[in-house]
Amino acid sequence: MSERCAIVGAGLAGFTAYATLRHGGLAPAEIAVFGTDPDPAAEWRRRAASIRQRRMRSESDGHCAPASFPGLAVRSAVLRRNPTPLVLSLLDRYHPTVGEFLAHVTELRERSGWDESFRRRRIRSVIAVDGGFELDGQGPFVHVLIATGHPGLAFPDGLERDPRVVHAYRPHAYADEVEVVGAGMAAATEWLNALAAGAAVVSVRRREPERRPLNLPRELFTRRGLRGFHATSKEQRLGLLRSWSTPSYPSGRDWDEPVERARREGRFRVAPELNSGEQIICATGFKRGFRNDSLLAALVDTHALETVDGWIALAHDSTIPALTDETRTLAIAGVPGQWAFPAADTLAGHKYAARRFLRRILTCRTR
DSSP states (O other): OOOOEEEEOOSHHHHHHHHHHHHTTOOGGGEEEEESOSOTTHHHHHHHHHTTOOBOSSOTTOSSSSSSSSOHHHHHHHHHTOSHHHHHHHTTOOOOBHHHHHHHHHHHHHHHTHHHHEEEOOOOOEEEETTEEEETTEEEESEEEEOOOOOOBOOOTTTTTOTTEEETTSOOOOOSEEEEEOOSHHHHHHHHHHHHTTOEEEEEOSSOOEEOSSSSOGGGGSHHHHHHHHTSOHHHHHHHHHHTTSOEEOOSHHHHHHHHHHHHTTOEEEESSOOSOSEEEEOOOBOOSGGGSHHHHHHHHHHTOOEETTEEOOOTTSBOGGGOBTTBEEEEOSGGGTTTOTTTTSHHHHHHHHHHHHHHHHHOTTO
């Protein structure tokens, strides 16, 4: 049995795809996974620890297993012998702890055969050849999924080398006076962390964040909502993706009460610009656009792929149309796949790309 499909990237998107392929009947010997760390949650774990994240923004089905049910609420209810997680899930109010999610990843890794397929190597080029695709000269692989993740941390212009600056997703403590740049989930988490540490906090932002429980409006995670998105023109889709990139974080007392209390105490305020704060925390997320990913940039240039602004134009099933046909597949999962699924950088988005990649493999005549 030979490796006929490859996953480029060993983070959570690649891991979810691997679990889906195994569930679909592929053996570990048929799948090559290329990455730099055998722990699929390694990078995510470091970022979550840096912002002291305690709970997931995702809900019960925010996991890496191929089937949505049973989700993490069921797992929690069984382990605790308590139905509360199931009740909360029915009300869209269940959010697993970070520990519960990481325990799930560990269990799935052990039973899926992940370590048998993992290859410690950073792939720098994907080239279309007869019979599939070569990865840095290896292959060819008939089916390839690119899941390289976020291309790097984003800093506002001029701040990356400022000695007062630390990115939220890097380990840090809190000074007595903290300016937090950004207004999304990481920023809101950092407000609470710094306030709990006794700091005075300035939220540096030029617009108010949206308040929603998930990264994007809930309807985009449904078939009906996605059909509407896929029916848009190129210009409309581009406008929607830009509008959904605005910062947001959930509503609720856990978020609002500590901030309001600190505001009354004079320890929290909003400002449009930085001043002379003792510490600056950039909760500004990640660089955007395929040009910031060297592998994707080379892929686009080598094969003259269609792009729209910073996105690679994908088919609805997350494949690259110019390089995919009835004999081979090249697909993209994770944040670079937003043209096909606007929430591609979520666990639900990972599953969306993974299931369609599996379908391509199973129906391909050269499998």
